[in-house]
Amino acid sequence: MRKVLCLLGVLWAGVISAAVFERFLDPNVPRDRAILGYLQLEKEGKATSNDLAELAVLLVEKGFPQDGETYLRKALKLDKKNVQARYRLGLVLQRLGRDGAAAREYKKVIKARPGFAEAQFMLGLALERSGHRRAAIKAYAKAYKHNPALADAAKNPLVLDSKLQTQAQLLRYRREVASATLKLQPLDPQAVRQMMLAKPPATPPAAPPAPQPAPPPADKGQSPLPLPPAKGDQVTPEGKASPPPSPSPTPSEDAGATPQRPLLPLGNVSRPLRLRR
Numbered sequence: 001m002r003k004v005l006c007l008l009g010v011l012w013a014g015v016i017s018a019a020v021f022e023r024f025l026d027p028n029v030p031r032d033r034a035i036l037g038y039l040q041l042e043k044e045g046k047a048t049s050n051d052l053a054e055l056a057v058l059l060v061e062k063g064f065p066q067d068g069e070t071y072l073r074k075a076l077k078l079d080k081k082n083v084q085a086r087y088r089l090g091l092v093l094q095r096l097g098r099d100g101a102a103a104r105e106y107k108k109v110i111k112a113r114p115g116f117a118e119a120q121f122m123l124g125l126a127l128e129r130s131g132h133r134r135a136a137i138k139a140y141a142k143a144y145k146h147n148p149a150l151a152d153a154a155k156n157p158l159v160l161d162s163k164l165q166t167q168a169q170l171l172r173y174r175r176e177v178a179s180a181t182l183k184l185q186p187l188d189p190q191a192v193r194q195m196m197l198a199k200p201p202a203t204p205p206a207a208p209p210a211p212q213p214a215p216p217p218a219d220k221g222q223s224p225l226p227l228p229p230a231k232g233d234q235v236t237p238e239g240k241a242s243p244p245p246s247p248s249p250t251p252s253e254d255a256g257a258t259p260q261r262p263l264l265p266l267g268n269v270s271r272p273l274r275l276r277r
Contacts, residue, residue: 021064034058049079053088060092068092083112087119090126099126117147121156128164140168141175 022039025032038055041047047055052075060068072089075082090105106123109116124139140162144151151169153159162168186192 021059021062021067024062031058031062035062049075049082049085051075052078053082053085056085056092057088060095065092065095069096081112083109083116086112087116090119090122094122094126099129102126103130115146117143117150120146121150121158124164124168125158125162128162133164136162137164137167137171140164141172144168144172145175 025035027033027036035055035058038047038051038058041051042055052071056068056071056075059065059071069089069092072085072092075085076089079085086105087109090102090109093099093105094102103123103126106119106126109119110123113119120139120143124136124143127133127136127139150156151159151165159165
């Protein structure tokens, strides 16, 4: 019974919180107008994971971090691989004082993107506040390896909130010095240089296309129907039409004149015609 009441209380608190922040929205304010636009997209079912993440950021900036957390989790339900949304969820949780939960989100971010220096630094800060000093120092050192500017307080004021920066810098120095001095040399440098200068193997020629099968032979049992004799043709006893006699040239025609061409094309003369019954 207590679990049911607690669940109802959480759901009711979420409804009240949503109603509260919606009452503070002014369409004439650009930020509030953007929030209303993203809310409309969500109501229509057209909001993407990035849309919900942007809505969460706007709500946090307006002073509603709990609602920002809600929409960031909705964004991750739509796309679990949204690294930027997960990183911002860690920031919101850390802002709410939930460093352990924030550290878990940062670890997921780093697993998906190991070179995310900002997530490494925030993981170190969350671990330090949770009492995990050694793990925090390692996270700081990895962050400075990927982005040394994060160790500068002028660019990253959160460095001043940490008491482990000296140890982190020492660990970073040891790792960098070790990697710079303890280098592995090749067994045969000359052979390695020859391998570098070798040309890549030639690409084999493409195989010729497969021959296409020959079309089937035409059926010789069927022959096209004979054409009916035209008017003026003489019919022979065998039933074949003889060509009409050539007309005699008129006196006006010149012997060397070029014969007139037909105005319309004759078409495909080899195509048999069908007789109408």
